[in-house]
Amino acid sequence: MSNAGARSSLDLHTLECFDTLVREGSVSRAADRMGMSQSSASEVLARLRDRFSDPLLVRTREGMVPTRRAQDLLPRVRTAIEQLRGLQDGADRFDPLSAQEQFRITTSDYMQLLLMPRLAGIVRTQAPRCTLDIVPIPIQRTELALETAEIDLTIAYHPQPPAGLRRSPLLRDRLVFIARRDHPEMEKGVDAAQFANLPQVSVAPSGLNYFGSLVDSALAAQGLQRRIAFTSPQFMLSAHLVSHSDMVLSLPRLAAIALAELFPVQVIELPFTTRPIDIALYWHERAHHAPAHLWLRDTVRAALPPGTEVMVH
Template sequence: MNLHRIDLNLFAVFDAIYTAGSLTKAADVLCITQPAVSNSLARLREMLNDPLFVRTGHSMTPTPVAQNIIGPAREALGLLRKSVQESHIFDPLKAEKTYSFATRDLLEATIMPRLLALLQKSAPKISVTNYEVSRKNIVSAMASGNLDFYADASSFSDQYLCKQKLAQDRFVVIARKNHPDLTNGMSLEAFLRLGHINVSQRRTGPGPIEVALDKLGEKRTVVMRGQHFLTVPSAVFKTELIACLPYHLAKHYDLSLYEMPFELPLLEYFLYWHVSSDLDDAHIWMREQIAQMVKAYHPT
């Protein structure tokens, strides 16, 4: 017998016939036509090479083969029904699950600690992972089930992704304390004169700060260009370089913070997930926890 060709629906029909003792009554129970029940029984008879039921008067009497398999068949159908039902019930206190994230160091440093603190109380058996996934591979990683969430500070559009705005932040300028060139604060002239550390995932190309400066007809001096926000504070602490960092990260370091000396749009953080997970209870629960956690995440 080729198990790959077995239709589980046939055993549901088999169970209904066995219980009702009639094709007509089985059809009523299953809400299908009697010819459909007869067709399913014929297919099951051919697959198992046994008549399964013989007509005795107005009822269908099960054969010994049918009597032998009804128990295991009902048990299997019961397990399947239970699995389907439980797949829609998510209990965070009992659930053992790992959620996979792809976020940059900025969000890992600011959001993950809060999320873990929350999970320790409400979902002690749930764990999270965060690893780098190339932007071009985000959709395929989600579609394959290898990635649950992608979070970034830039908008990302795809027909297979759902999106939710998480929070917003603002850039500030950081410098070491008692910086000799900043005794009078952060003016545009000082901002342009000093060397900068720029953070970008791209090797080349303008970022939001360059775009804003270009509108003013100005350009800053970038001494170092790197990929990670978390490496910047230590470099600023040891040098006379300055850098622009999101406020909610910069405020944690023993450095001087200055408001930007020109207008700059707010940073916006977005959470993405695959459409196939949009109605999943476990996925919805995690999205709710993240949304609740970032409510206090304001740009001021």
């Protein structure tokens, strides 16, 4: 292949292949993510190696790893991808009043309680022909679901944010706990040891006990361990159980306040300190410059209740 021919191959698709190949460190996985055959992905890699006069990916005992040249090129390639996508998307304009977009969001019922009443109202007013769908995707699948455009946006607490997604901080919350209003143990207050001995409901969306782990870590530092009596994937069901029992539930403060308006429960400060809960927006690179998606992300921020500790992005 001539040098001129190799240079002409650096279009958006080829750059996206470079990004995916280096990120995945596997031709077969990159082919799956790009919706290509393995032979086609191998051909692109061969052209890229010729274009940059470098193997880009080399085989080791741990599998394929990027060369130093590939690592150096990767930030510039990603910048070029953004710029090219911006040129493509720049021709489009999003008019909320006339748009007929279907926005698909996945998030826990915690954030649904907090955001959806206001968000649905804004969308109905500003974009009356658009649809807002809450899609039940397990948090373990959200990165793939965003990459394949199964969903448009994730609103979540990720202790270890996926490296392959765009991320923007949304809000900061902290843990409290709820108990039924006439709970006999709450009249005099409880210390950490008394709290740990109370029967507990634990909420674990998608089977992952992210919030409970913050409580467990804080208690473990004092040599204490909770007594879990019931585990549920949903805050609504958990609050309902708490309101009809002597069990208590640790949860984010904003969710607790919302649930206290629906169930006869009281919101109580934890007798120990836990790490804060940082909620963020996550989306795929392909949606980064899309006008409709820019509007959606801005609208989610506008739907935050007054008094929310908003994170700067």
